[in-house]
Amino acid sequence: MAVLGLSTYGSVVKMADGTYLGDCETTNDILGPYYRPDAPLRSDLTYDGLEGSEIILRGVVYGDDCITPLRDAGVEIWHCNADGEYDNDSPAYNQRGRLITDESGEYSFRTIIPGKYPNAKLYRPSHIHYRVTHNSSKELISQIYFKGDPNIEDDPWASKPEAELRILDIVPQNTAGLLVVNFDLSLRSV
Numbered sequence: 001m002a003v004l005g006l007s008t009y010g011s012v013v014k015m016a017d018g019t020y021l022g023d024c025e026t027t028n029d030i031l032g033p034y035y036r037p038d039a040p041l042r043s044d045l046t047y048d049g050l051e052g053s054e055i056i057l058r059g060v061v062y063g064d065d066c067i068t069p070l071r072d073a074g075v076e077i078w079h080c081n082a083d084g085e086y087d088n089d090s091p092a093y094n095q096r097g098r099l100i101t102d103e104s105g106e107y108s109f110r111t112i113i114p115g116k117y118p119n120a121k122l123y124r125p126s127h128i129h130y131r132v133t134h135n136s137s138k139e140l141i142s143q144i145y146f147k148g149d150p151n152i153e154d155d156p157w158a159s160k161p162e163a164e165l166r167i168l169d170i171v172p173q174n175t176a177g178l179l180v181v182n183f184d185l186s187l188r189s190v
């Protein structure tokens with residue numbers, strides 16, 4: 001089972017029928033230098049004049065059994081704009097926001113595919129940072145990436161085996177060209 005090689009926590013249980021349960025907690029990634037506390041509560045990070053390809057970024061937050069949705073989890077995201085720039089000081093907190101999951105554990109943001117910015121001599125792949133909290137769980141700091149991004153291979157963090165399940169498809173959702181990225185998370189219990 002390929003996922004065994006991706007384990008960071010090692011909580012795999014082999015069931016009687018030969019299948020495996022567990023080992024599904026979302027893996028960590030670095031916080032990075034551009035986190036800003038106190039991002040506004042909002043799900044729509046777009047605004048008039050914002051450049052870039054719009055996406056709906058959505059998913060479900062689960063507990064560490066990976067099947068129980070967590071209501072009232074805090075999901076915070078931040079990323080750079082299409083030019084690779086973070087809003088590090090404006091009161092608008094552009095491309096930063098947080099929300100609370102509903103009774104189904106679901107979250108959904110409207111934002112854009114981020115641009116890229118250099119890290120030393122290389123560009124980091126497009127990525128979105130996550131900070132996810134729940135009173136039953138350990139805080140999760142992570143990042144998502146996008147399939148086909150040529151900068152993943154040489155990125156020290158996106159190229160790690162444990163990042164593989166966080167490299168996501170961008171899915172054209174309907175005839176209007178709506179792009180959707182699905183990312184379900186599973187938190188580790190405290």
Ligand SMILES: [Fe+2]
Pocket residue numbers: 032034079080127129
């Ligand atoms: Fe970043």
